[in-house]
Amino acid sequence: MTAGGAVMAGLIGGIIVVFSIELIEKKLKVDDAIGAVSVHGVCGFWGTIVIGLWGVDGADGIGLFNGGGGAQFVAQLIGAIAYMVWAMVTSFIVFAALKYTLGLRVTEEEEVGGLDISEHGQIAYPGKRERE
Numbered sequence: 001m002t003a004g005g006a007v008m009a010g011l012i013g014g015i016i017v018v019f020s021i022e023l024i025e026k027k028l029k030v031d032d033a034i035g036a037v038s039v040h041g042v043c044g045f046w047g048t049i050v051i052g053l054w055g056v057d058g059a060d061g062i063g064l065f066n067g068g069g070g071a072q073f074v075a076q077l078i079g080a081i082a083y084m085v086w087a088m089v090t091s092f093i094v095f096a097a098l099k100y101t102l103g104l105r106v107t108e109e110e111e112v113g114g115l116d117i118s119e120h121g122q123i124a125y126p127g128k129r130e131r132e
Contacts, residue, residue: 044080
């Protein structure tokens with residue numbers, strides 16, 4: 001990818017991540033407090049397929065929009081979808097195993113008391129704790 005193409009890919013990725021966070025967290029109500037799905041999943045998907053849109057190999061355009069045809073875009077799309085499916089299946093297996101062995105959630109008492117106490121045995125932020 002050329003330097004200009006990289007800048008455009010990053011600018012578009014920056015816009016995509018904002019809309020993705022809005023969709024995933026606010027519309028779909030998925031608990032993703034740090035935006036990992038949007039940043040790594042959605043923007044990772046974008047970063048993969050953008051090579052098929054305006055990627056280059058040396059001086060030769062391999063992207064759909066710079067004379068390379070659609071073959072590279074199709075290859076990038078298949079790769080991105082294959083990885084997405086693999087990540088979802090693997091995550092489902094790992095989280096299911098954790099759920100039925102160690103558990104995924106802390107108790108309400110641990111959550112209210114603060115995970116710094118239950119996980120580390122000390123207060124992370126000393127001082128008076130106020131409850132809402």
